[in-house]
Amino acid sequence: MNFNLENWNFDTQSFNWLLALVCIFIGLFLSFKAWKRADKKRLVGFWEIFRIFILFLFCFTLFDPQRIEIVRSEIKPQILFLVDESMSMETIDINSTGQNLNSRIEFARSIIKHSLVKELEANATVIKQFFSSSKGKTRTNLHDPIQNSLSELKNLRALVMITDGDENFGPPAAQLANRLRNSSVPAFTIFTGSNQALPDLELERSWAPSFTLKEEKLIVGWRIKNSFPDTKESVLILSANDKVVKSIPIKIKGSERKSGNLSWLPPMEGNYRMELKIKNIKGESFSQNNHKKFKLRVDRKILKVLIIESYPRWEYRFLKNALQRDPGVEVKSLLFHPEMPNAKGENYLPAFPSEKKDLIKFDVVFLGDVGLSKQEMNRDHCTHLNDLITNHAGGLVFLPGRRGRQLSLTESPLGKLLPVVYDQGNPQGLGTINPAQFELTDRGMKHWLTQLRGTGEPNRDFWNKLPGFHWAAMVEKSKPGAEVLATHSNFSSKWGKMPILVIRHHGAGKVLFLGSDAAWRWRKGVEDKYHYRFWSQIVRWMAHGRYQAQQSGIRLLSDPEIPNEGDEVFLRCIVMDQAGFPLEDGQIEATAMHPNGVTEKLDFTLDPESTGIFLSSIFAESPGPLSIQVNELSENRKIRTQLSVI
Template sequence: MNLSLQPTVLSVAAAVLVMAAGIWMSRISCKRNPRPLTFKLEILRLVILGAICFLLFQPEWVIISEPKEKPKVSILEDRSGSMETQDVEITPQHVVARSAYVRELLKGHSTDSLKETHVVENAPFSVQPAPDSQDYALASTDLAKPLEEAMQSSDNLRAVVMFTDGSHNASSSVLTQAQRMRSRGIPLFIIPAGSSVPLPDLALQDVKAPTYGIIGETVQIPFTIKSTLGREVRATLTLSSKDTGKAVTRTVTIPAQGEVSDAVLWKIEKEGSETLELKLPIQPQERVRINNASSFSIAGRRESIKVLVIDTLPRWEYRFIRNALYRDPGVDVHTLLFHPGLKEMGEGPGYLVKFPEKMEELAQYDVIFIGDVGMGSKGLTPEQAKLLKGMVEQQASGIVFLPGYQGKQMELLQSELADLIPVTFLTNKPEGTTQAGPSPLILTPEGRGSLLTMLADTESENEEVWRNLPGFNWYAPVERPKAGTTVLAVHAADKNAYGRIPLIVTQSYGNGKVLFMGTDSAWRWRRGVEDKYHYRFWSQVARWMSYQRNMAAGERIRLIPNPERPRLGDTLTVTAMVSDKQGAPLQNGEVFLDITAPEGTTSRVQMENMDHTWGSFTASVKINRPGKWILAASSSDQPDKAVMLPVITMNETLEKIGQPINTALMEEMTSITRGRMVKAEEIQQLIREIKDLPVPPPMEKRILIWCHPYTLAALLVLLSLFWIGRKLNGTI
């Protein structure tokens, strides 16, 4: 330990002047007041000035610590799940797993010569748990933790040698640890294990099955297949029921080294939950055979969707939409007509004479159509617009905007509904545009595969159907879509500075969905084919908009999971919409969520009340194991009326077999630490290189006296004593 000063010409000159001035002032003070205490105070003054002048030289205590042990070398061995990939080619006929390859390297290269001068520590990391362990599925490769532990284990760490495939998938930052190693002068040497080319494989990915379907109807189950094979493959997938044995097939052509997205159709034939399995045939060239199947469940239900249609004029679009929904056996439709030519509301079968006054009356509707309706006496009130917004945001209802040539939609921009409208309007042209001739709608890439706009069995057929649908003569004054929306269809010809005019646009808002239809001529689709496309489209709209709201619906509770099909490691957010015994949203009460894990263990959490007005509660569940989870929500006033929601997570793990090694990450790690990548045949050379590494300088620890908090505290104490002494001496 020694004292280090850093004086400068300026600091020395300042110190001399300050001390000289202090001595001169002390001499004058002692002459004026020759009391004994005065002399002591002036000595204290000079001590304080001397201390301040001393701090101008930036004094530091330097503590030098020499290593008391031999230099250490850490040899880290990756034992994660990805190391079981068999892609290390010893000979063309002898291919071994990465882990076995590393064990052979460690066994075949002795470190005895290094142990003469160094402490050599062998440490495995990210050891894969047993397959029957609860931690098996979420086990990951963490390259940062072993580096951190190696640095903490010794102050004289000379080098780190790591055997790994670089498949870091933990949340910690490995580059941060590499920067720390660089600051301490510790190089990292990596011996990669594995191939930089993925194994030949067909992987069934992103199977997005709906949670439920309507009995007698067909649901679409999209999927993606990724290929790393060197040739094109034509394969027939099989979707089968584990309960009934029923099976359907779908043939797809998978390009070489590419991927294909398609869908298989399944008809719901019975009520209740059914477990399905989608299988992709294993090809002879495949080296990974555990990712060719996916299991999930679909619940069959008898449907009853409640729809409210609000408009002003009984235009053709209004009439045909109402009739199509009225004839749908799964839809219960009510109508509210603000006719400008009538003093009273429009009347007839299914008509309402006034807007639902009570929240529980409005909360029963799954989908609400808002036509050419504005604000005012022949439209909505601000309170009603706020309720409609809450229906979407909190109750997961859907709203369909259907503007008309009156331009009433402009009035909605001054209400709470403005946030829900997924497009911006041309305010100087509220009446929209009327064309001389009809124009068709053109589907966007998102629209070609959307379940909402699917009017055929395949995407190619669907695009052809839309191209040949009868066109429209009028469209709304749309300027552009808002951020975060999805455009499904655009004008075939007209465009502006933002591109083609978007006419079918969707977005999610809160818990619900919004659809904007920028033309009122869908009724023309009946020409020549009657209800073939018109009925199907609006039927799909009603079901698509209400799907999330009805995923798990009971008499008093509805459950909405997000995401609908969680993957392993996801946090599942569950929203519960709860009503009291009178049907009004629950405002004062508790809601509990019982969670049953795949192995049968149960736990209970109290759901948080997110909105006291709408009875919206939420809770989060960490999906940390594959299999079937059961979520059951119940309220404190009706604990016996719980609603259950099954959630199936695919049997997958974070560690993936067959992926190529992450060469880019390993090169960056070694570059930061001034190390390098080492080939297997260079290991003995590496041992000699580590032995010849220069001895690092002893570690220094500097205590900055000039800016240390204890120094400031000492000065404050001395100044306080000086002030008190002057007070006692009568100087002040």
């Protein structure tokens, strides 16, 4: 019980009264006895009165006296609500109504809209802020929002944070505990989300290019999460224009994720409405997260291929024949006969293109058993080939031969493009009496370049059944950044199994190394079925980037082609004049529209190392369609493209 007297407040509990009365009674009794023993002297009496006064003051403090002073301020206290809006807050696992499931962010928004929060606004300034991280919504930073609030809000009196606690970026928020305590700002946390994931199968992510070439397989990547405690089976279905075109069974262990790729060859060019979905199973909490939709454009392009070789070996003859029979490929050949004049005739080039502008017309170049010499290639040729791959998104295939001429290219500008390190001590390669096989690596089993088998036939078993090879180029190891798809089945170096099929991205283009010259033997018994399919897939895979976005003589390339939220996307704009040569003098303007509707102006700068190439970059701020438009002002041309941010 409290007693108020004007501006004073006292704690008048019964215990306080009892203790005070007992203390005063005992004090009076002892003081009277002491005064009486001193013959009731006046000085002793004054001293005992002083002692009783001190005792009275002590008893007075038992009632906790407080003087209350009301200070009216024109500035209202500030109460801050910090709401986590990172991607994890979109998880749907809250059943607050007992019927429908809500996401964590919806639950957080319902809290800040509550009637009790509105009542606080009568006497305080209520501030509501949403946060995630400086790298986008894929990460959560709890530290910086609290630190910024303490620095910027001068009259902060309370802080309420609504989050699922999934902190994975920035310094730990616990470092600010002492600062909150010293600032006398109480911090309250409201955690959202369920302690355990609700039973469900979820198609978390899917990624696919927005464009493919005719006769190029569409590769759709996927990742599925199983939130059930036990193993579940379902079917993954790919549909095009509402028609099922591919389906595969899937089996995922409890509380685990599984990812993979699904391939499909579009039958014709045109625009497709694509959908990837999981077949619903019994017991799922919700089914709206079982499908993803995207758009696909299939274009028919005539790909220009140049084959450079010395002697017309079997690999060269059957490769040229396979590509000439491909209706989507236009083949030119350059055959250096070292002891004879260069080959002449239909579809033959009399010499290596002397000008860079003549070479960049080709999408893919096959480089056979040739090297640096007066009769073959020089350093200028290598420099132009390097520029084609690095800056103009071309493709280069290394096909070494028994003469070992490619070893001389390691010291040329093409040495940077080689995805392997040649064994300089064995230029003529390795020959065997018994045939060796291509032994696929784990990466090779999944890559679509090696998908030559029929339906239902395991990829690894298929490659073991292909006719083998008796010769291979001697390689020490693959270079950093290269992907080894297959190794020699019988030979190993000190670095491990010898690479025989290797791919690598270099600049804007792609490079492939095939260390055997016996792919033509795959025709045995089946004619061109596998041999044709292999080289057809390689040519289209390597040329894909050049036609990602092409219009009116302008090519716009992005790296990566399918960016994640928060990624920096590097843009390369290749501008040609009306004659098809790189534009020497041009001016580029570009704008980008983000999925949230924000428009951004892009600054393209001329590449100092190559003519007609302009470079820029942009950050993929949020998931969804990112639209980019580039205008070339000198000839009034423009190109539009759309990237899918995941």
